Amino acid sequence: SQQGEEDPQALSIQEGENATMNCSYKTSINNLQWYRQNSGRGLVHLILIRSNEREKHSGRLRVTLDTSKKSSSLLITASRAADTASYFCATDRVGAGNMLTFGGGTRLMVKP
Amino acid sequence: DADVTQTPRNRITKTGKRIMLECSQTKGHDRMYWYRQDPGLGLRLIYYSFDVKDINKGEISDGYSVSRQAQAKFSLSLESAIPNQTALYFCATSDLAQGMDTQYFGPGTRLTVL
Numbered sequence: 361s362q363q364g365e366e367d368p369q370a371l372s373i374q375e376g377e378n379a380t381m382n383c384s385y386k387t388s389i390n391n392l393q394w395y396r397q398n399s400g401r402g403l404v405h406l407i408l409i410r411s412n413e414r415e416k417h418s419g420r421l422r423v424t425l426d427t428s429k430k431s432s433s434l435l436i437t438a439s440r441a442a443d444t445a446s447y448f449c450a451t452d453r454v455g456a457g458n459m460l461t462f463g464g465g466t467r468l469m470v471k472p
Numbered sequence: 473d474a475d476v477t478q479t480p481r482n483r484i485t486k487t488g489k490r491i492m493l494e495c496s497q498t499k500g501h502d503r504m505y506w507y508r509q510d511p512g513l514g515l516r517l518i519y520y521s522f523d524v525k526d527i528n529k530g531e532i533s534d535g536y537s538v539s540r541q542a543q544a545k546f547s548l549s550l551e552s553a554i555p556n557q558t559a560l561y562f563c564a565t566s567d568l569a570q571g572m573d574t575q576y577f578g579p580g581t582r583l584t585v586l
Contacts, residue, residue, distance in 0.1 A: 391572055402476070402562055402577030403515070410572075448514055450575075458573040462507075462514040 366449060366466040374471050379436040381466040383449030384429075390452040392425060393460065394434050397446045406434075406447075441472045475499045476578035478563050484584045485553050493548045493581050495563030504546040505564040505575065506530075506538060508557075515562065521546055553585040 367382045383392070391410045395403040409416045409425045409432065416423045422435040436443055446467045450460040476497045485491050495504065502523050507515040517530030519538040527538060535557060539547045550557055563578040 393574065400560065400580065400582070402579050403564075403575075404577070405574050408572060408574060452573055458568055459517070459520070460573055460575060462516075464512075464514040467512075 366447070366463045368466060369464070370467045370469075372469045372471065373439060375439060375441055377439055377470075379439050379443070379468055379470070381434045381447050381468070383432045383434070383463055385432075385449075385451045385463075386430065387451075388454040389427070390454055390458070392423075392432050393450045393452070394421075394423060394432075395448045395450060395462075397448065397465070399445070403448060436468075439468075439470045441470050444468060444470050476563060476565055476576055478561075478578040478581050480581060481579065482582045484586065486586050487552075487554055489553050491550050491553055491583070493561055493563075493583070495546045495548070495578055497544050497563075497565045497576075497578075499565055499567070499576060500543070501565035501567040501576070502543065503566045503568060503573070504540065505566075506536075506546070506548045507562045507564065508532065509560045509562060509580075518548065518561075550583075550585075553583075555585045558583060558585045 365384050393408045394406045397403045407418045407423050409423050420437045425432045446465040448462050448465045450462045479494045505520045506518040509515050516532050518536050520528050521540045524540050537549045561581045564575040566573045566575045
């Protein structure tokens with residue numbers, strides 16, 4: 361089974377609303393990363409949060425990490441139609457040689 | 473110009489054919505990866521290479537082989553393609569800057585095996 365599991369699998373919101381996606385994982389991590397994928401295209405790195413960090417911001421993105429619950433969330437504030445994409449969490453697991461394990465993704469649709 | 477390029481971008485082939493997908497990068501990274509993505513799913517690692525002389529199997533290497541011809545080039549081969557290898561294939565690179573493996577992806581190759 362996958363290390364990272366995103367929730368929800370799909371999310372539809374109106375432009376201007378906030379979008380929250382969650383990621384749960386199973387084993388200890390060095391860091392957790394979020395990537396974005398526009399339909400049929402390559403993934404693009406958004407943000408990385410280290411295991412000793414609890415929150416990180418980048419523009420309209422806010423990521424939180426709770427290592428006690430083995431979970432992370434990605435918040436996109438004031439969403440735009442251009443934010444429509446799939447979002448994946450990827451974990452750098454302890455002892456995995458800095459390899460990333462990707463979750464199944466959340467498909468976000470932002471309606472204008 | 474794109475830092476990570478993949479050729480071809482689309483390929484339709486028949487069962488039993490041998491095909492090669494190519495990846496080139498101009499980022500100067502040592503680490504390169506091949507992933508496959510099936511509809512609605514995340515990425516699964518096929519093979520990875522940490523330098524020219526290093527090749528490692530990933531989660532789903534059966535039916536695939538790779539060649540690291542140079543630091544900048546990493547090719548994926550399907551020796552005898554089968555329909556369940558129909559998928560979107562991605563190449564990625566990283567350099568483990570500051571001990572963190574942020575990856576940079578190519579645009580993908582859409583492969584259909586009939």
